[in-house]
Amino acid sequence: MRTAIFLFGVLAPVYAFAQSPEYVGSDQCIACHKAEAEAWSASHHALAWTKVEDGHVAADFDGTRFDHDDMSVEFSQTGDMVQARVTEKDGTTTLYDLHSVVGIEPLQQYLFESEPGRLQSFDVVWDTSEQRWYHLYPDQDLPPDDGLHWTGPYKNWNARCAECHATGFEKNYDGQTRNYSSVQAEIGVGCEACHGPSSAHIDWTQGENISADLSAFGFTMDWGKGQTEAEIQQCAGCHSRREAHGDGNPVPGTPYHDAYNLSVLRPGLYHPDGQILDEVYVYGSFLQSKMYAQGVGCMNCHDPHSAELKAEGNGVCTQCHSPAGNPVFPTLTAKDYDTPAHHHHPDDSAGAQCVSCHMIERVYMGVDWRRDHSFRIPRPDLGLGQDACTDCHQSEDQAWAAGQIQGWFPDSTQRREHFGTTFQVALTGQADGPEALLEIATDPNMAGIVRATAAYLLQPFASPEVAAKTAPMLSDTNPLVRANAAALQREAALPDRVGRLEPLLSDPMRNVRISAAKEFLNIPAQALTSEQQTQVAQSMAEWQGAIGNRLDFPETHLVLGGMALTFRNAPAAELAFREVVTLDPQRAEAWPMLVQLAQINRGPQAARTVLQEGLDILPKDPGLLQLKAQLTP
Numbered sequence: 001m002r003t004a005i006f007l008f009g010v011l012a013p014v015y016a017f018a019q020s021p022e023y024v025g026s027d028q029c030i031a032c033h034k035a036e037a038e039a040w041s042a043s044h045h046a047l048a049w050t051k052v053e054d055g056h057v058a059a060d061f062d063g064t065r066f067d068h069d070d071m072s073v074e075f076s077q078t079g080d081m082v083q084a085r086v087t088e089k090d091g092t093t094t095l096y097d098l099h100s101v102v103g104i105e106p107l108q109q110y111l112f113e114s115e116p117g118r119l120q121s122f123d124v125v126w127d128t129s130e131q132r133w134y135h136l137y138p139d140q141d142l143p144p145d146d147g148l149h150w151t152g153p154y155k156n157w158n159a160r161c162a163e164c165h166a167t168g169f170e171k172n173y174d175g176q177t178r179n180y181s182s183v184q185a186e187i188g189v190g191c192e193a194c195h196g197p198s199s200a201h202i203d204w205t206q207g208e209n210i211s212a213d214l215s216a217f218g219f220t221m222d223w224g225k226g227q228t229e230a231e232i233q234q235c236a237g238c239h240s241r242r243e244a245h246g247d248g249n250p251v252p253g254t255p256y257h258d259a260y261n262l263s264v265l266r267p268g269l270y271h272p273d274g275q276i277l278d279e280v281y282v283y284g285s286f287l288q289s290k291m292y293a294q295g296v297g298c299m300n301c302h303d304p305h306s307a308e309l310k311a312e313g314n315g316v317c318t319q320c321h322s323p324a325g326n327p328v329f330p331t332l333t334a335k336d337y338d339t340p341a342h343h344h345h346p347d348d349s350a351g352a353q354c355v356s357c358h359m360i361e362r363v364y365m366g367v368d369w370r371r372d373h374s375f376r377i378p379r380p381d382l383g384l385g386q387d388a389c390t391d392c393h394q395s396e397d398q399a400w401a402a403g404q405i406q407g408w409f410p411d412s413t414q415r416r417e418h419f420g421t422t423f424q425v426a427l428t429g430q431a432d433g434p435e436a437l438l439e440i441a442t443d444p445n446m447a448g449i450v451r452a453t454a455a456y457l458l459q460p461f462a463s464p465e466v467a468a469k470t471a472p473m474l475s476d477t478n479p480l481v482r483a484n485a486a487a488l489q490r491e492a493a494l495p496d497r498v499g500r501l502e503p504l505l506s507d508p509m510r511n512v513r514i515s516a517a518k519e520f521l522n523i524p525a526q527a528l529t530s531e532q533q534t535q536v537a538q539s540m541a542e543w544q545g546a547i548g549n550r551l552d553f554p555e556t557h558l559v560l561g562g563m564a565l566t567f568r569n570a571p572a573a574e575l576a577f578r579e580v581v582t583l584d585p586q587r588a589e590a591w592p593m594l595v596q597l598a599q600i601n602r603g604p605q606a607a608r609t610v611l612q613e614g615l616d617i618l619p620k621d622p623g624l625l626q627l628k629a630q631l632t633p
Helices: 004-008 034-041 191-195 199-205 228-236 354-358 388-392 398-408 419-427 435-441 448-461 464-475 479-489 494-506 510-519 530-548 554-566 570-583 590-602 604-617 622-631
Strands: 065-068 071-078 081-087 093-102 107-115 118-121 124-127 132-135 242-244 260-262 361-364 368-371
Touching (some): 065 132, 093 118, 419 435, 419 448, 435 448, 435 464, 448 464, 464 479, 494 510, 494 530, 510 530, 530 554, 554 590
Antiparallel strands (some): 065 071, 081 093, 093 107, 107 118, 107 124, 242 260, 361 368
């Protein structure tokens, strides 16, 4: 059910772009750009998603079998037909044709079409190094009725993955039928995924006039000297942990904060000091770095077409960090870093590699090692549970590591206070006031994502005083700071709240406008002028459009249910929470709300019926058991 309709009426589209050129496909680029196309064709971008007939299937489908936790898979190949016969834990057996292939190394995943148009990412994947099948989640109990099962909403390719593995992708989910009619210009990350649709560029090569809205060569995205920030944001669209506002790929060149809501350094995603914990895809880490602050971009280290590093080993770092320095970055200290006098490890050892100390590695998806891009100096003295030293020296502790660094660099200025210590105190509930977080949030010398995180952590301390002290953040140059500062105005006096938040309704970045719109939910319309009401309606429509593009996410309907309760619309709230458990019956937080709403809307007997429905799925859920005691006649 498209529950958002009951709250807002017809949903508005999230984007209203000017007329754009059309996609023509990477094949149209090769004739003129042979070297770039050759580098790209074997890259992880080009092979991010391929057809079976393209010949990139790496796994052994020749009669192999995989068994795990009472489920089994038999893989087979007959001519061009590649198949998997899956027997689930409940005994049901289904034969699937392999639809398409994801990635090339260090693992390869496979997509099956569970129903027309709906692609699901299979949990049994191929380790390309060890040449073996393995399960991505071996420790989880995943029967077919679990939302986390490979056929469930969280493993749906259309919703969760395709936009970053395709070019010109449009999800096209129908909330009424719960069906997909997704399309893309090209599977895989093609030339136009980064440069933009290229029909106008081809016109330019033939001497035709092009729109003034495009670059000099007919593209929506301009790359090259002076475009570092735009280039970083273009890469970040996929290389970040974020919430998308659109239905698929924004046109390349769209500012990041117009298309996405970036996750700050939240618990479960990052450690308190900002180091990677969950899979966060680089951008949030890089924004913390001194390199980003000094104008370093992705292309300084990575070749844009092969996506490989520009040099091997320490060579990629010594492009700049060397006695010669780099005139492009004049603030660098020119000295020899690639020496035991600096790294204190034998030459050519693992410890002598810059990345070992400054880019810790974590494994995701079982075999895929990814590096932290915050380029931080090891700080075992902070005692925050993670550091590069004890990653390698696993028999030692952080106190030992801190002592070693103290001995090597006795006069270092780097062992100063760190935001991670304050964040750790706040996250453990030990902070007795907002002062330390306020200091970080309002410090212009801190990275924007750190300041935005401090604002996020300040929400439990909301007060008129906090609202007043953080009001200048609403006009900060960083859109991530502006967006996260909006919620801190909730306890301000009504006139102050309206006056401070109103400018954000016309902010140049869509994500800031949406953040402001959320804060006007609890502001009565009579407190606003007619012009302000119009502005609120426009920003609210953008938020509605963003929500409408995520109706296939169970978590979206949790939000819609909460909003309906805010509006005291119990029927809409019940519809929203019903959609949650329809998409994912295991969402325990939705069932108690659904029981209570059934009682409000239709009486005790209806509540008892819904309660039993929930208990059949979650018989040990404390919230449902408590309601059972209350509703038992």
